Amino acid sequence: MSTPSLIPTPTPALTGVLPVLQMPFHTDESVDHDALRNEAAWCLKLGVRGLVIGMVSEVVRLSDAERTMIIEALAPIAQDAGAPLVASVGAESTRTARGRARAAARAGATALMATPPMILASDEAALRDYFLAVAAESDLPLIVQDASGYVGRPMSIEFQVEILDALGDRVWFKPEAPPFGQRVSRLRDASGGRARVLEGSGGISLVDSYRRGIVGTMPAADVCWAVQALWNALESGDDAAAARIHGPLSALISLQTSLDAFVAVEKHLLRRQGVLPTTVMRQPVGYVLDAETAREAERLADLLEAACQEESVL
Numbered sequence: 465m466s467t468p469s470l471i472p473t474p475t476p477a478l479t480g481v482l483p484v485l486q487m488p489f490h491t492d493e494s495v496d497h498d499a500l501r502n503e504a505a506w507c508l509k510l511g512v513r514g515l516v517i518g519m520v521s522e523v524v525r526l527s528d529a530e531r532t533m534i535i536e537a538l539a540p541i542a543q544d545a546g547a548p549l550v551a552s553v554g555a556e557s558t559r560t561a562r563g564r565a566r567a568a569a570r571a572g573a574t575a576l577m578a579t580p581p582m583i584l585a586s587d588e589a590a591l592r593d594y595f596l597a598v599a600a601e602s603d604l605p606l607i608v609q610d611a612s613g614y615v616g617r618p619m620s621i622e623f624q625v626e627i628l629d630a631l632g633d634r635v636w637f638k639p640e641a642p643p644f645g646q647r648v649s650r651l652r653d654a655s656g657g658r659a660r661v662l663e664g665s666g667g668i669s670l671v672d673s674y675r676r677g678i679v680g681t682m683p684a685a686d687v688c689w690a691v692q693a694l695w696n697a698l699e700s701g702d703d704a705a706a707a708r709i710h711g712p713l714s715a716l717i718s719l720q721t722s723l724d725a726f727v728a729v730e731k732h733l734l735r736r737q738g739v740l741p742t743t744v745m746r747q748p749v750g751y752v753l754d755a756e757t758a759r760e761a762e763r764l765a766d767l768l769e770a771a772c773q774e775e776s777v778l
Contacts, residue, residue, distance in 0.1 A: 479680045480513035483688035489744040514548035525746040539572025554579035569602035577607040588623045609638040644669040648676040668717040686733040693772040712767040724751035
């Protein structure tokens with residue numbers, strides 16, 4: 465697939481609801497690009513602010529060539545909508561992460577997101593060099609993702625402020641180490657309110673994190689309509705509506721106790737809504753959705769939809 469011809473435009477703001485797309489696969493586990501484009505268009509029609517290719521997109525199971533092709537497929541859709549396209553570029557080595565950053569920028573991503581190396585525990589001096597090297601490969605915004613809620617170990621607040629001091633307005637932060645809310649507040653306070661923070665709990669911590677000053681959230685695509693409704697309620701100061709939506713959303717997210725559990729439940733619900741044709745995950749996987757959990761996820765999704773319709777925010 466050739467690189468799309470895109471007219472350079474200012475990077476859209478990384479704010480509001482930015483769903484992480486699930487990666488559709490054919491039954492032979494090859495990427496279904498048509499289904500991916502359909503999923504992206506579906507999300508954007510629901511009013512979200514942008515699109516993200518992240519960890520729950522199963523990027524760790526994709527080749528670098530596949531990552532580039534996915535960005536190329538999505539870039540025109542995002543540009544037509546005036547929406548940011550965030551591409552995950554983290555790697556186990558600085559060299560690989562730099563290469564992924566260059567490739568993502570050339571393919572049409574408008575922002576990058578990088579996790580630190582996950583397998584080896586690097587000290588923060590080495591991590592500083594890693595993130596600054598990734599940032600130097602393009603002029604795109606960089607989201608520093610602390611994915612230690614899933615893998616790795618937390619990055620200190622002091623370290624994140626150091627990255628902010630080095631990169632300034634080019635950097636955003638996505639802290640996912642528990643306790644979510646307290647770490648958001650600590651980063652806010654330590655940076656004097658300069659740090660722009662994106663929430664990444666799937667929505668379960670969104671109400672608390674919003675009140676601590678986050679600028680956006682990166683939920684899953686499957687119920688991005690509900691997270692958008694919740695965001696709208698928070699923005700309008702409708703605490704009662706926010707509480708009614710947040711209850712079933714939190715219960716649904718609580719079923720998803722690992723990275724592969726998120727993937728399995730989200731793909732199931734996307735297929736149920738007619739967005740994806742299959743629920744195929746690349747093997748091996750660490751979680752298999754059973755029939756009882758699937759039924760519970762469906763029940764909670766129905767309650768969530770009812771809560772959104774009650775508030776007339778869908």
